Amino acid sequence: MYQSLSDLVGISDETTILKVFVSKILLNLRYWSDHEVVLEPTLKIFGELASSFTAMKRLLTLEDVKFMLANHTPTSFRFLSTASSSSLSRYRSEFYAYLARLMLVTLSGIGPDDNRPFLDFLAPLTIVANSLISNLLISVILNIDDCVGIFLPENCSISPEEARSNVIGLARDLAGVAFSLNTMASFQHFLDWFYPSLFSLFGRALELWPYDSHVTCPILKLLAEIANNRNDRLKFESTLPIGYLLLAEMTKILNNYGPRLIPFFSQVSEDNTYVHKIKPLRRYLDALRITLSEKYANFAIFGLVGDNSFEKSVKLSADMLLCVTDAELKSFIKLSKSYFALLEILTQNHMELLSSLDSSILRRFFSAIVIGVESLDSSVAWSACSCLDSILTHVYKLLYPVISPTTNGTSNGNHPNGSGMLNNHEQSKYPIFVPSPPSSLPTSEIAQAARQRLTACITGGVPMRGCCSALAIWSDRTEAGNANLKRDFLRQSSVGGVSEFTVTSRHLMITFLASFMNEECKNQWSISRPLLGLILLNQDYFSNLQRFTLNAVSPHQRAELEGIFGKLMDGVENNLFAKNRDRYAFFSIDKKVN
Structure with a gap:
């Protein structure tokens, strides 16, 4: 190959070839980046060249790459200008993701404690951030005839429109940087630079442009990326409280911004549904999901210290999901995935x-x-089945609670009057709880709060032993939640004698069984999980359904179908423990294949 290149163009080694490619990439990015037809394939090639550690080490020896790492400014690259179109602005994240990937290789060569290359790389973005912080955090918002107007003081160096464009660009740039920082050390450098000033800046931007999806979507995407615990990059040293600080900032921003969207979404016209509702709502749901799911902090600590921000976030999640209609769930697949x-x-x-x-x-x-x-x-069907399985499991545990632990731990009690509470015999297996033990040593505020909660549970008439499990974040809501389910959700109706939950669950059971028997089922594992719960909650109905189905088929098929129904529950116990679930899922798929 090199001989052919040498004969045709005079290139005889791979370093020279790499220089030619990078030189062309730099030329396109500097002088042709205002044309999307050139920008998109150029960035794609740049990303492929920066796809491996060895290749990036070679790239870092080239002067053109060093120039890009040191001069990623609007004067050097046109598509980074605030005057560029929104279609070009979306490529900023991709560009900065590749640059940050190269910068990360530089960090790996000097040690994780030296953040000088990182700060040098972010220097152009720091200038933009400081300009926005100096201007936006002292701006004034006026509501005139339901229109939000932004008025900056006379001594501000930027106009409102320029500030808006800079916020969009900065959010996109930082989202690309954060995406590529997959190590704990590099992401700690990023958070040390970002916290708390940039949280305040972007929280302020959401207040200034709450209904402008061109502003809010990049910001929400950035926040979701920062809270993403990819490769455990948010598991810092035990002496650093970064996880709690990050969670506190995320919940504060989302709790302040979310309630403003709910009334706005109800007023969006049908013609503007996607731009003004679907797109920002999807980004907001993604940010909420990542905030509530990533395990970089213990959520229960919020309840012990009297901080209700996490509880507000969970409630707000439910309120935001209620904004989505059935028609929107069916029409917008990306929204359904986020939902x-x-x-x-x-x-x-x-x-x-x-x-x-x-x-x-x-x-x-x-x-x-x-x-x-x-x-x-x-993917939507899989997530929906997982949601259904969780609800069915919760309902089953409520209706058929565990009465006493068994020796092998593989069976559920099904006593109708069982409450799951510990009886006197079981209470004797635990040490006696003393609310205020005598001691001359001081007790931490968190430990005092824990004892106060346990004491309140016991003195309030709820037979709960003194243990750390009773301090779960929603433990004080269990009784009210169970009462709500029994009273409003599981109560039998006066017409037909069955609850709304029972009617729907039976419909789903028929749908799942029909999918197994008559269709090419692509989600056998995910369907089998809630199907077991549906059968256990409707055992009499399932037996009647078997008889009805057997009577509906021809006599020569009846014996075979009866054998299939028998094998479906063969070896499966009447409980929803993990081992029994896995056995049923394996058996149901195995019988389906056979």
Whole structure:
């Protein structure tokens, strides 16, 4: 190959070839980047060249690459200018992702403690950020005839429109940088630079342009990227409280911004639905999901220290999901993915809080799940099945609580009057709880708060032992949530004698069984998980359904179908423990394949 290149163009080694490619990339980015047809493939080639550690080490030896790392400014690259079109602005994140990837290789060569190359790389962005902080954090918002006007003081160096463009550009640039910082050391450098000034800046920007999706979407995407615990990059040293600080800032911004969107979404016209509702709502749901799901801080600590910001975020998540209509769930696949991804987090980790809210909220989510499980998109159907499985598991534990632990831990009690509370025999297995033990040593405020909560539970008439499990973040909502479910969601109706939940769950069971028997089912594993819960909650109906189905087929098929129904529950116990779930999922898929 090199001999052919040498004969044709006089190039005889790979370094020279790399120089030619990088020189052309730099030329295109500097002088032709205002043409999307040139910018897009140029960045694609740049990304492919910077795709491996060895290749990036070679790139860093080239002067053109050093120039890009030191001069990524609007004067050097036209598409970074605030005057560039919005279609070109979206490529900024990709450009900075590749630059940050190269900068990360530089950091790896000098050690994780030296942040000088990192700060030098961010110097152009620091100038923009400081200019915005100096101007936007002292701006004034006036509402005149329901129109938001932004008035900057006379001594400000930028106009409102220039400030808006700079905010959009800075958010896109930093999103690209944050995306490529996948190591704990590099991301700590980034957060040390970002916190707290940039949180204040972008929180202020959401206040100034709350309904401008061109501003809010890049900011929400940036915040979601910062809270993304990719490769465990947010697991810092145990002496650093960065996780809690990050979670506190995220919840503050989202809690301040979200309530303004709910009334606005209800006023959006049908013609502007996608730009002014679907797109910003999807970004907001993604930011909420990542904030509530990434395990970089213990959420329960908020309740102990009297901070209700996390609780507000979970409630706000439910309110934001209620803004999505059935028609929008069916029409916008990306919105459906964000919707069910967030709902999956809520149903898996926060069912106690969801059930303690108004019963209409859980009804709405249950009806949305029915739409989701029938979606043609496999990822949407998978998430909806996971949501359904979490709700069914919660309901099953409520209706058939564990009465006493067994020796092998693989069976559920099903006593109708069981409450799951510890009886006297079980209480004797635990040490006696002393609310205020005598001691001359001082007790931390958090430990005092924990004892106060335990004491309040016991003296309030709730038979709960003194243990750390009773301090779970939603433990004080369990009783109210269970009462809500039994009273409003699971109560039998006067017409027909069955609850709304039972009617819907039976419909889903028929849908799942039909999918297994008659269709090419692509989500066998995800469907099998909630199907077991549906069968256990409707065992009599399932038996009647078997008889009806057997009577509906021809006699020569009846024996085979009866064998299939028998094998479906073969070896499966009447509980929803993990081992039993896995056994049922394996058996159901195995019988489907056979």
